[in-house]
Amino acid sequence: MRVGVFICHCGNNIAGTVDVAKVAEETRKIPGVAYATTYMYTCSEPGQEEIKEAIKREKLDRIVVAACSPRMHELTFRRTIEKAGLNRYFFEMANIREHVSWIGENRELNTKKAIEAVRMAVAKVMQNKPLYSSSFKINKRVLVIGGGVAGMQAALDCADGGLEVVLVEKSPSVGGMMARLDKTFPTVDCSICILGPKMVDVAQHEKIKLYAFSEIEDIKGYVGNYQIKIKKKATYVDWSKCTGCGACMEKCPSKNAYDAFNFGVAPTRAINIPFPQAIPKKAKIDPKYCRQFTKGKCGVCAKICPTKAINYEMVDEIVTEEVGAIIVATGYSLIDMEKLPEYGGGKYPDVISGIQYERLLNASGPTAGHIVRPSDHEEPKTIVFVSCAGSRDKSIGIPYCSNFCCMYIAKQAILTKDHIPDSQSYVFYMDIRSPGKGYDEFTRRAQEEYGVHYIRGRVSRIYPKGKKMVVRGADTLLGTQVEIEADLVVLGTAVVANSDAAHMAEKLHISYDTSGFYVESHPKLRPVETNTSGVFLAGACQGPKDIPASVGQGSAAASKVQALFSKDMLESDPAIARVNINTCVGCLKCVSTCPFQAIKDKELKDGRVVADVIETVCAGCGVCTSTCPCGAIQLQHFTDNQLLAEVNALCQM
Amino acid sequence: MKWQKFSKDLKENQTGMVEKEYGYYAGCSLEGTASEYDTSLRVVLNTLGVKFREPDDWSCCGSTPAHTVDHVLAAALAARNLSIVEKSGLDTIIAPCPSCMTVLKKAQYNMKGSDDFAAKVNQLLDEPYNLGVETKSALQILLEDVGLEAIEKKVTHIFPDLKVAPYYGCILTRPPQLAQFDDPENPVSMDKILSAAKINVCDFAFKLECCGAAFGVPKRDMVNRLTYKVLSMAIDAGANCIAVACPLCQQNLDLRQEQVNRTMGSSFNIPVLYFSQILGLAFGFSPKEVALDKLVVGADNLLKNRLTVEEWEKMREAEAQAKKQKGKKAIEKDEQSTEETE
Numbered sequence: 001m002r003v004g005v006f007i008c009h010c011g012n013n014i015a016g017t018v019d020v021a022k023v024a025e026e027t028r029k030i031p032g033v034a035y036a037t038t039y040m041y042t043c044s045e046p047g048q049e050e051i052k053e054a055i056k057r058e059k060l061d062r063i064v065v066a067a068c069s070p071r072m073h074e075l076t077f078r079r080t081i082e083k084a085g086l087n088r089y090f091f092e093m094a095n096i097r098e099h100v101s102w103i104g105e106n107r108e109l110n111t112k113k114a115i116e117a118v119r120m121a122v123a124k125v126m127q128n129k130p131l132y133s134s135s136f137k138i139n140k141r142v143l144v145i146g147g148g149v150a151g152m153q154a155a156l157d158c159a160d161g162g163l164e165v166v167l168v169e170k171s172p173s174v175g176g177m178m179a180r181l182d183k184t185f186p187t188v189d190c191s192i193c194i195l196g197p198k199m200v201d202v203a204q205h206e207k208i209k210l211y212a213f214s215e216i217e218d219i220k221g222y223v224g225n226y227q228i229k230i231k232k233k234a235t236y237v238d239w240s241k242c243t244g245c246g247a248c249m250e251k252c253p254s255k256n257a258y259d260a261f262n263f264g265v266a267p268t269r270a271i272n273i274p275f276p277q278a279i280p281k282k283a284k285i286d287p288k289y290c291r292q293f294t295k296g297k298c299g300v301c302a303k304i305c306p307t308k309a310i311n312y313e314m315v316d317e318i319v320t321e322e323v324g325a326i327i328v329a330t331g332y333s334l335i336d337m338e339k340l341p342e343y344g345g346g347k348y349p350d351v352i353s354g355i356q357y358e359r360l361l362n363a364s365g366p367t368a369g370h371i372v373r374p375s376d377h378e379e380p381k382t383i384v385f386v387s388c389a390g391s392r393d394k395s396i397g398i399p400y401c402s403n404f405c406c407m408y409i410a411k412q413a414i415l416t417k418d419h420i421p422d423s424q425s426y427v428f429y430m431d432i433r434s435p436g437k438g439y440d441e442f443t444r445r446a447q448e449e450y451g452v453h454y455i456r457g458r459v460s461r462i463y464p465k466g467k468k469m470v471v472r473g474a475d476t477l478l479g480t481q482v483e484i485e486a487d488l489v490v491l492g493t494a495v496v497a498n499s500d501a502a503h504m505a506e507k508l509h510i511s512y513d514t515s516g517f518y519v520e521s522h523p524k525l526r527p528v529e530t531n532t533s534g535v536f537l538a539g540a541c542q543g544p545k546d547i548p549a550s551v552g553q554g555s556a557a558a559s560k561v562q563a564l565f566s567k568d569m570l571e572s573d574p575a576i577a578r579v580n581i582n583t584c585v586g587c588l589k590c591v592s593t594c595p596f597q598a599i600k601d602k603e604l605k606d607g608r609v610v611a612d613v614i615e616t617v618c619a620g621c622g623v624c625t626s627t628c629p630c631g632a633i634q635l636q637h638f639t640d641n642q643l644l645a646e647v648n649a650l651c652q653m
Numbered sequence: 654m655k656w657q658k659f660s661k662d663l664k665e666n667q668t669g670m671v672e673k674e675y676g677y678y679a680g681c682s683l684e685g686t687a688s689e690y691d692t693s694l695r696v697v698l699n700t701l702g703v704k705f706r707e708p709d710d711w712s713c714c715g716s717t718p719a720h721t722v723d724h725v726l727a728a729a730l731a732a733r734n735l736s737i738v739e740k741s742g743l744d745t746i747i748a749p750c751p752s753c754m755t756v757l758k759k760a761q762y763n764m765k766g767s768d769d770f771a772a773k774v775n776q777l778l779d780e781p782y783n784l785g786v787e788t789k790s791a792l793q794i795l796l797e798d799v800g801l802e803a804i805e806k807k808v809t810h811i812f813p814d815l816k817v818a819p820y821y822g823c824i825l826t827r828p829p830q831l832a833q834f835d836d837p838e839n840p841v842s843m844d845k846i847l848s849a850a851k852i853n854v855c856d857f858a859f860k861l862e863c864c865g866a867a868f869g870v871p872k873r874d875m876v877n878r879l880t881y882k883v884l885s886m887a888i889d890a891g892a893n894c895i896a897v898a899c900p901l902c903q904q905n906l907d908l909r910q911e912q913v914n915r916t917m918g919s920s921f922n923i924p925v926l927y928f929s930q931i932l933g934l935a936f937g938f939s940p941k942e943v944a945l946d947k948l949v950v951g952a953d954n955l956l957k958n959r960l961t962v963e964e965w966e967k968m969r970e971a972e973a974q975a976k977k978q979k980g981k982k983a984i985e986k987d988e989q990s991t992e993e994t995e
Contacts, residue, residue: 341836341838341839342838342839344858347856395829461858463858463859463886464858464889465886465889466889
């Protein structure tokens, strides 16, 4: 066996704190190592050429590269040695950058540790076996979770590219947050007017299958072959019959149902269609408020419905869809105003959130576009906007900026002046964050043309005084306290992840950050991929994002799916669990511990029952190998022998 | 009166049993200007079966002046008292005065956080302090150790005329990492305790506003302005009485009320009671027994209407009956309208 070791300088990244020449020198002494050298940038084209040439010249049959993390370049080097005629699994990487040079400053100790890392890698590579991947067919259908603007864009792009799309939306209509907005910044064009056509396209596209008012129940499978269980929640209205005429909503006697679409600005009926442009425009019953459910008698809607679509007996239904890739576009939520007690959120009716104000501004909202105070329905003349209500506040666990509040507050202040010309708006801000195209001009316009008074400082308290709300804060530019008696206060409430974001992430096997936002594969270079192949991200589920960014990500995720589906077959990773049927005693402990349900029992010809791994489902996590009492199930490329060889190499030093 | 909705669930004792004995650190105020707080709190704690004793030979806590001069010295003043309590075998101390409480908690916090600091402090003490004493405010003891249920059980009298604005002042719950109790921006512990004693509590937006603290001497104008704000907000909130848990707050709001009236042209006449006095009254003690006569602005008018719990419950039942009758009619009407729409 002839092992070749290539030690990378990585410019100064490694060579700065590791004596790479010494590492090479020590490496040459290891039995089995036929060749060891250093190189400035091993990952560069000449660096790879060097490896290929050395394989031929020195007749090497195993290769170790001591450089960065295998997450960076393992695949690069596997391809390199494959081109030189070696099996790609005759390769190991010793991570002497992230694990050594970047974290220690002592050159001597670093060098020693780097030598140890290389010895371990050499020991392992000498135990490596050639592995060959098999290929499997891809199911070229895509699941999009979430029908907001990002999800719809992704769905439409995929569908236009000829892919079949399954779109699952948890609320009764697609449209998401954007459908609730009145206007969009910085162009002040009508939100639903530009979103509406997309919503109609989604409904009418022959390649898109829409499940509205549905949730993801369960996800099984792997890239290329997922089985998705979708729960169609009971609407108590047969949507195949419902024409969306709205007669039921008009006559419903239960008039105090919570209106989730309008964020509770005004009550709605127990049977309702969320908004006039809803897609699908179908009614649904909220059993929490419906008298038929709460009191056991009413039946008004059933009597009034011209198509007899009401069905009080309806139950949730589970359907299964098979897809090959998933785009997650589950969006965001807003912080509960009750978490801001100093602002009286949730306590005083005239302190509302930005999205609630948006519904007041909106012509299809509960006030038909007239701005009124929730308390007495009078027109407010003095309106105070509080930005960063919860955002950038470590004390409540939200250290980040919510991205778009500065801009929508400027927009709402401009619209307020349009609606009520004799009104005066004030904006309390920490910084004005308006880095997008045309954004800064827009916030300047709010101040200069619309006379919005911007006060730099935070609000400490909001309290009632007669019919007014007093907003007290600091003006840090003047160095004084300010108190403004406002008729209405609008809080730019912080953007937070959905409450079930973590739950969803676990179903998808993707990671999420401490705030609950999903983590992309690389913050710069792989912004819509996740670390789970086949699962892509779009929109604000990955972090607070405005409409252009969400749409951009929707399209990006769709193009990633198109690229994935451009092949007919995918190669499977051979580094998966394998059962040695000669030593397996058939206890089947592995079957119950496998988190992917990738192991089942198999009866051999002699009647013996053993465990059997389903190759395509196994994710190579290794849980089964540590469970197996007799070492019969081994994770390929990480077998007990291979890992023990590494440990031995370390202990013998 | 609509009772307030509480935003935060506080941890509270559900069993209503208090087994252990506490240290009781009265501090200087409770021996002087705030003797009514001391009197009434002792009455309340005794009624609730809380065993407590004053540490022998306790000394000044250091209060505000000490830490403006020297942090180590300030901590030593506080730690001396904690060390005495520790030595007497107790592990929790009640500090009714928020100023004492903060200083005691701060000494504990800083000594626990830095061995270096603790060593410096211990050098100044006769006996080293081993960090074995937890300081709690009176409100914290009542809520966490005694529990609302036990308080409710002891109530014998109801004062239907009382409408209380609970006023916490600045340091009872702040800074949060020190206080480790209640919500720093929207405390509700006093609201809960008074509500448990069947007292009407108003939603008071200025429960944390500054009373002017010790600036009454150097900057009287400023304190007048600040107390004016607190008092007028209490009136606006519909209160006819303010409940406090701090001797300095009480002094500024009660003693200075006449001064505020003179300088701000107002005509406040709103009594400012310690929450413990109100609890004592609810537990059936006489105004004299909770030292109500020590107040500058008298509360007699509000206490004229005094019912026993039985009388009050009868009254409430009658009211509920009347309401039910009314409600039935409303439902009938509602159903009629449903039928009409059908």
